[in-house]
Amino acid sequence: SVSEPLKVMISGAPASGKGTQCELIVQKYGLVHISTGDLLRAEVSSGTEIGNKAKEFMNAGRLVPDEIVTAMVTSRLSRADAKERGWLLDGYPRSFAQAQILEELKINPDVYIVLDVPDETLIDRCIGRRLDPITGKIYHLKSFPPETEEIKARLVTRPDDTEEKVKSRLEIYNKNAEAILSTYSKIMKRVDGNRSKDVVFKEIDSLLSQVQKDKEKPMKSE
């Protein structure tokens, strides 16, 4: 049986560990990682028109307007690599409108993973988070300190990672979460993200290999 590549969505509150788990998923499954946050941050740092528009919303911890993000995501999804290797969509959809657009375009994931982490933990994770601008790797001052002094010296903090902005991002997430879930309730899998990253990945890994196996089953109607 020939199997279609995996199509995965990962969701969860700010700092629930989406980016961290995506690094591990990509290593094992070779999916094309499409993170709207990363794509937007790249636009901001290269000073493009999209970046200039998105910047004020992102720095305030608010959502960037749907039309900007949607155009970015659909054009990335339509590229050959995403079709051949499968995709891992991280940070989109983030509103009911965004979920509806994907439905209209018949872009349907095989599985919708939600990382559950309590609010107190999320704030601590954001405040300690640091990014390596060269490799894109995600660190945490306490949980995942950088490997070398050289990396440590170049780490950066995200402008939206202050306690106040994290709270506002969290509020926006909670306001939208329910409505998005209604679109994906049949394929939703909740994962307890408040455990070590390897334990969380183990669960995601077994979940994804099951989804992959199910896709390989020959069609009954053949």
Ligand code: AP5
């Ligand atoms: P985005 O970049 O998507 O931000 P987010 O959803 O708030 O998620 P984060 O990147 O903060 O966290 P994460 O879940 O990836 O956690 P991470 O792995 O880094 O979006 C940023 C902004 O862009 C938005 O606010 C909005 O303005 C805009 N935007 C993006 N998409 C949009 C859309 N669709 N529509 C409109 N606007 C959009 O982990 C966090 C920290 O915790 C790290 O330090 C990590 O090392 C640590 N950590 C991770 N896992 C563990 C663990 N198991 N144990 C202990 N520590 C851990």
